[in-house]
Amino acid sequence: MQREFSAKQSIITPEAVFIIGTYDENGVPNAMNxxxxxxxxYGEITIQLAKHKTTDNLKKTGGxxxxxxxxxxxxxxxYFGIESGNKMNKIEKAGCHVRKSAHVNAPVIEEYPVTLECLRVQGEKLQR
Ligand SMILES: Cc1cc2nc3c(=O)[nH]c(=O)nc-3n(C[C@H](O)[C@H](O)[C@H](O)COP(=O)(O)O)c2cc1C
Incomplete structure (x- = not known):
């Protein structure tokens, strides 16, 4: 039997759980899911982001x-996916430890075992 699904019912799984770390213009770290x-x-990751504290940070720092x-x-x-860094310091509240990446202007969150250090190379997509 064939069934049709709307765009919001259709999800390809498994999905990623990427934690995006950024600094704001004052060097305050933030993270989102x-x-x-x-x-x-190779060496490239594409992420679709709506407007968040993270995207504001990314525009300012590029890292x-x-x-x-x-x-x-x-x-x-x-937690990083349900609260906004616009309202509070999520890193502090989560009790995480961060150090600055040696390669880009962005925080490495030490609680995670593997972290990519990235530069933003492309901007905004057209809204549907
Ligand atoms: C499981 C999960 C996945 C998410 N994936 C995305 C995503 O791919 N793109 C996006 O723009 N927001 C996504 N979000 C929403 C942001 O993580 C959320 O709005 C977050 O509070 C933004 O944080 P910020 O304002 O501190 O940057 C996701 C949230 C959850 C819980």
């Missing part, structure tokens, strides 16, 4: 980190 992303070439959520980081990873 992103599922709409994938590796799109970001991408960490991968793990079983031991599930609580903080979930």
């Amino acid at each position: 992103a599922a709409w992303g994938m590796q799109s070439d 970001f980190t991408v960490a991968f959520a793990t079983e031991s980081t599930v609580v903080i990873s979930d």
Whole structure:
């Protein structure tokens, strides 16, 4: 039997659990959760982001980190997706430890075992 699904009912799984780390213009670190992303070439990752504190930060600094959520980081990873850094310092509230990336202007969150250090190379997509 054939069934039709609307755009909002259709999700390809498994999805990523990317944790995007950025600094604001004062060097305050932030992190958000992103599922709409994938590796799109060697050394390249593409992530679809709506407007967030993270995207405001990215426009100012051009640098970001991408960490991968793990079983031991599930609580903080979930938290980074439900609260906005516009309202509070999520890194502090989550009790995370950060250091500045040696390669880009973005925070490495030490609770995550693997982190990519990235530069933004492309801007905004057209809204549907
Ligand atoms: C599981 C999960 C996946 C998410 N994926 C995305 C995504 O791919 N793109 C996006 O723009 N927002 C996504 N969000 C929403 C942001 O993580 C959320 O709005 C967050 O509070 C933004 O934080 P910020 O304002 O501190 O940058 C996701 C949230 C969750 C819980």
